[in-house]
Amino acid sequence: MRLGELAAALHLPVPECAGPDRDPEVTGITHQAAWATPGDVFVAIRGARFDGHDFIGQAAARGAVAVFGEGLPDGVTSQLPYVVVPATRAALADAAAELAGHPSRQLTVLGITGTDGKTTTSCLARHLLRSAGRPTGLLSTIGYELPDGELRQPPAHFTTPEAPQVQAILRDMVAAGAEDAVVEASSHAMALDRVRGVDFDVAIWTNLTGEHLDFHGTMERYFADKAKLVERAAHAVLNADDPWTEQLLPLAAGHTTYSADGADADWRATGVVEGPDDLRFTVHGPDGEAQAVLPMIGRFNVANALAALAGAHRTGVPTAVLLEGLATFGGVAGRMEMVARQDGDPRVIVDFAHTPPSLEKALETVRVTTEGRLWVVLGSAGGPRDPSKRAPLGDVATRCADVAVFTEEDHRDTPLADILAQMERGAREAGRENFTSIGNRVEAIRYAVAQADRADTVVLAGKGPEHTLERDTETIPWDEMDQAVQALALRRTRE
Numbered sequence: 001m002r003l004g005e006l007a008a009a010l011h012l013p014v015p016e017c018a019g020p021d022r023d024p025e026v027t028g029i030t031h032q033a034a035w036a037t038p039g040d041v042f043v044a045i046r047g048a049r050f051d052g053h054d055f056i057g058q059a060a061a062r063g064a065v066a067v068f069g070e071g072l073p074d075g076v077t078s079q080l081p082y083v084v085v086p087a088t089r090a091a092l093a094d095a096a097a098e099l100a101g102h103p104s105r106q107l108t109v110l111g112i113t114g115t116d117g118k119t120t121t122s123c124l125a126r127h128l129l130r131s132a133g134r135p136t137g138l139l140s141t142i143g144y145e146l147p148d149g150e151l152r153q154p155p156a157h158f159t160t161p162e163a164p165q166v167q168a169i170l171r172d173m174v175a176a177g178a179e180d181a182v183v184e185a186s187s188h189a190m191a192l193d194r195v196r197g198v199d200f201d202v203a204i205w206t207n208l209t210g211e212h213l214d215f216h217g218t219m220e221r222y223f224a225d226k227a228k229l230v231e232r233a234a235h236a237v238l239n240a241d242d243p244w245t246e247q248l249l250p251l252a253a254g255h256t257t258y259s260a261d262g263a264d265a266d267w268r269a270t271g272v273v274e275g276p277d278d279l280r281f282t283v284h285g286p287d288g289e290a291q292a293v294l295p296m297i298g299r300f301n302v303a304n305a306l307a308a309l310a311g312a313h314r315t316g317v318p319t320a321v322l323l324e325g326l327a328t329f330g331g332v333a334g335r336m337e338m339v340a341r342q343d344g345d346p347r348v349i350v351d352f353a354h355t356p357p358s359l360e361k362a363l364e365t366v367r368v369t370t371e372g373r374l375w376v377v378l379g380s381a382g383g384p385r386d387p388s389k390r391a392p393l394g395d396v397a398t399r400c401a402d403v404a405v406f407t408e409e410d411h412r413d414t415p416l417a418d419i420l421a422q423m424e425r426g427a428r429e430a431g432r433e434n435f436t437s438i439g440n441r442v443e444a445i446r447y448a449v450a451q452a453d454r455a456d457t458v459v460l461a462g463k464g465p466e467h468t469l470e471r472d473t474e475t476i477p478w479d480e481m482d483q484a485v486q487a488l489a490l491r492r493t494r495e
Helices: 003-009 052-061 087-098 118-131 165-176 187-192 219-234 246-251 301-314 321-324 356-368 389-402 416-429 442-450 482-493
Strands: 028-030 040-043 068-069 080-083 108-113 136-140 143-145 180-184 202-205 235-239 257-259 267-274 278-285 288-294 346-352 374-379 403-406 434-437 455-462 468-471 475-477
Touching: 003 087, 028 087, 028 180, 028 434, 040 052, 040 087, 040 246, 052 068, 052 403, 068 087, 068 434, 087 165, 108 118, 108 219, 108 301, 118 136, 118 180, 118 301, 118 321, 136 165, 180 482, 187 219, 202 219, 202 301, 219 246, 219 442, 235 246, 235 301, 246 257, 257 301, 267 301, 278 301, 278 321, 288 301, 288 321, 301 321, 356 374, 356 455, 374 389, 374 442, 389 403, 389 416, 403 416, 403 442, 442 482, 455 482
Parallel strands: 028 040, 040 068, 068 080, 108 180, 108 202, 136 180, 202 235, 235 257, 257 267, 346 455, 374 403, 374 455, 403 434
Antiparallel strands: 136 143, 267 278, 278 288, 468 475
């Protein structure tokens, strides 16, 4: 596609340039000069710390053929054709979709957003659609999958990849024969227009609780960014138990509601029975009443199941087929994932819970089937992440568990001692001393596993399926499940 054709498709002015090629062939787009390849448009984004205009020369040296920007700063020139755009991130997303051929228009796309439950609901929806015989792709925090089911990782890690990567992954799904795509849409992705170029058919809303306020500033802005998914989708599946849903209803072009807590909704669950290995409940939906089995623990997963059922049903899959698929769901890595154990071992569970509400839900869930004491090992992120949840995490951990072990969790350049002190303060202000702090996460896990009795349960919270641990200025490989296995093995050698 020529630059002029791309500009016309985006309703942008055709650029003037003194160079020999005013209308070069465009093959890609990027906002990172270091990622530029021959034929790319370079998008010069002005950020809080850097101005992309300072990197035009680097992008040109790597083969970029044009620049998109909101206007050249005084004293800055461009040796490449320069297209003035109203908003750089929007232009990045719109151009990426145009260059990829708008792959989402060839798919039925389910978008999932919310503070908690996004990944589980995404994986459930993907599983339900595939179980119904529909080739389905997945783009989630855990990576992305084509219809073949193989988990892959994007070139650079974001909760949701940047717009060109999103479009490339969707294009690969189409090329691999996908009919449906499940896309986990974070609030950052919505705010930064990473998924702006995706045509969403169904938006699924899980819930909204305090998180990422360091980025969004207020709960109202956090809500507004997530609500963009509901506004853009042709239909919305909304949680009737979430107080924010009332504000979403007028934003949705059409909606379906669900409730796991007895509210009046299109999809409801009653008679929930929590077993040691599964959840059983009655589903009340558009096709009538039926029995459901979900091979997961955690009553909160009933809501995730209802959201996925309602979303998949919206694409045309009958309820009976969906419930057959639900009974065969294999779970999600790092979400209430139980570590294999031998006789004499305590039960060890790896879970991604890292906010006060999600941690409380996780510990309350595990408490139901714990015979002895309940332990939790957890930390809180440092760096630019929201510090306001650290003391509440300490409060929840010591209130819901018998013993809490505070430790590291991606503290980055924030002094670990400060983070631990804030978590300890949350416990002490509530009048509790049932905690200890061990800065090194390996040592913390081994301590809890070694001290636990065989009837106890140890929950390793916060890291879940993540593959790295950010310690000071260093990023090291990490595998929480492997650390749990090693801790159990070490415990056996000491008995």
